[in-house]
Amino acid sequence: MSVARAREINARLRAAGITVHEWAGWESRGNGQTSAYEGCIVHHTATAYGMAPAILVNGRPDLAGPLCNYAGNVDGSVTVIAAHPANHAGAGGGRSMGPLPVTTTFNRRVMGLEIVYPGNQPMTQAQYRTAAIWARIVTDVLGYGDIQRARAHAETSATGKWDPGFAPGRTIDMNAFRATAASGQLPVEDTVSWTENLTFTAPDGTVTTIQARDWVMWTNFAAWQAANGIATTNTKLDAIAGTLNDNQAALLAAIGDDPTQIDLTDAQVQMFLNGVSEKTKAAVKAALREGTDA
Ligand SMILES: [Zn+2]
Known part of the structure; x- marks a missing residue:
């Protein structure tokens, strides 16, 4: 089921004009849990602006990979990392869960997008645009079409995470993010030519x-x-x-x-x-x- 859902998400992303890279092995990659996806979480990697780093696949010394299901790359493309549950959200039980459940096994309930940027400064406009499209598509496929099922890690974390951020310790406006995602009124780059x-x-x-x-x-x-x-x-x-x-x-x-x-x-x-x-x-x-x- 996880793979079929992810394939559907990939297809919809591509139909929306987003480049989807596939990290080899994504169809079988996961943390061993069985998915019961009903929403999604957006994060920042706290790494340099860039393309999906290998740590998202391989994990860290203190946390086994995969660390997300999708990566949001600096150029607005995404990389699918894992179809099956990944270790990105910890236990759910934060200050603003929306319709998502409070549970100690939150990762099997939510797909995770790790946006590849420092977090103490804003993600690129291309990353924001893609994240909004991703959130809309994922909640359409997994979350009953309810954009409220797209949350920030900062909203659902039981341990005080603040991602995704735009300045040190400051989380992006998730109500604005969800409104943008739901409306489909997404920013477009380069609306004015530099030779104009x-x-x-x-x-x-x-x-x-x-x-x-x-x-x-x-x-x-x-x-x-x-x-x-x-x-x-x-x-x-x-x-x-x-x-x-x-x-x-x-x-x-x-x-x-x-x-x-x-x-x-x-x-x-x-x-x-x-x-x-x-x-x-x-x-x-x-x-x-x-x-x-x-
Ligand atoms: Zn996070």
């Missing part, structure tokens, strides 16, 4: 047009705005700011600190770009190349 023109209108009516990536390269916007008294009238600027993920924002801040020179090492650039979509990576890399030439 932005228009600024000065108080005297002077209109300035600049490409988004050039704006990123040439100015720390807040300082520029303060120095010039120019109001932002182009809503697309807000749209860009609204679609930046934290890695992009960190990159822009680093660039903005030094408008005349790009002094990031390749390794730093790769770190900042980790988790950004391929489309955005290409745009940022193009911008960096132009900046270096200037």
